[in-house]
Amino acid sequence: MLDISDIEFGDTTTSAGGSAAGGGGAGAHGGHGGSGNTGNTGNTGGSGNTGNTGNTGGSGNTGNTGGSGNTGNTGNTGGAGNIGNTGGSGGMTEDCGNGVDDTNDNLVDCEDPQCAGSHCIAPSAPGNWSGPVVYYAGGDGSVTCPPEWPTQVAVGGTAVNAAPPACTSCSCGSVTGASCAAPLHSFWTAADCSGAATTTQTPPQTGCVALSGAASLLVSARAATPAPSGGSCGAGGGLPNNSAPTFADHAVVCGGAQLGAGCSGSDVCAPNPWLGFEPTVCVWRDGGGSCNQIAPYSVKVSIYQGINDFRDCTNCTCGTPTNVTCSGTTLLYQDSTNSTCQGTGVQLTDNDSACANGTTFGSMEYQAGTATGGSCSPSSVSGTGNASGTDDITLCCLP
Helix, strand or coil, X not given: CCCHHHCCCCCCCCCCCCCECCCECCCCCCCCXXXXXXXXXXXXXXXXXXXXXXXXXXXXXXXXXXXXXXXXXXCCCCCCCCCCCCCCXXXXXXXXXXXXXXXXXXXXHHHCHHHCCEEEECCCCCCCCEEEEEEEEECCCCCCCCCCCCEEEEEEECCEECCCCCECCEEEEEEEEEEECCCCEEEECCHHHCCCCCEEXXXXXXXXXXXXXXXXXXCEEEECCCCEEEEEEEEEECCECCCCCEECCEEEEEECCCCECCCCCCCEEEECCCCCCCCCCEEEEECCCCCCCCCCCCEEEEEEEEEEECCEECCCCECCCXXXXXXXXXXXXXXXXXXXXXXXXXXXXXXXXXXXXXXXXXXXXXXXXXXXXXXXXXXXXXXXXXXXXXXXXXXEECC
């Protein structure tokens, strides 16, 4: 009889797990079943668990970053860059009067935007005209030529400011040089100069004279008031009394500008007139002249550099003296045969009213007095002439 103790249970039951795909390890042998209790057949060892399918092999590790490739061949040299646009003028400045493109922008003088302070004008007129020039005419007497037009051609004014001529009053001084002529003497054979005079006679200015009617026994006499003659009065006043004439404005003409190019035809590039100057350009010459034949310079302006003051007065004169007083004295010598003024004479005052009485008069002597008083009438005086500009130049300007 078979002894069951000699039988090993479960040792023939190998784990059937196959090789795990991808090389999974073989399933482990099932463990020995424990000794069954006697009499009971030991449980067949359970099949070993099928080995878990081996994990799919993980994707291989990402390959290490490839080492830097060999340094690439140097790239072909790049083609030359396009020629850059011509650089702007940068800090360069266009000289607007030298005919040169100073800023290398193919724009010369008046063509260049930097020359906005200049403009194109017709060239100077031919012949005996000079220019171009600009001018100021206004109330600011401090204006001088600007740097762009540095040469002062003339300074003065466009008109003269002068009041009408005025004169001081004419006056006359005292009468001088008047003389008193011997007056007419009247004689009577009646006393007291009554009735009609018997004779008349004018004595010489000096010396003794015999009476022409002495034989008639002249006993009274009268002398007329002596008349003055000659004389004059010195004239005074009647002189100009004017304030000094001035220019009505201040005018200055300036030239010497540097003229450039960049204009059409024969025009030239000239600086603009400064603020306050007349907004035009002109040509000029000394003296007067017409602008009719030098187009386009057709507007005429006269600038005076000096002033002639011809204001004067008519002559002050004095009339003939009037109201001059003369006096004289006559000495009458008595005795009809006294023709040589012997003895003491009877005094006769020359005043047309006094009458001298005496015995018969034979001669007389006149003693002239001095002319006194009197006056002269002054003439009226009026102003003449005027003040005007001189040393003028003529400008002909663009309209």
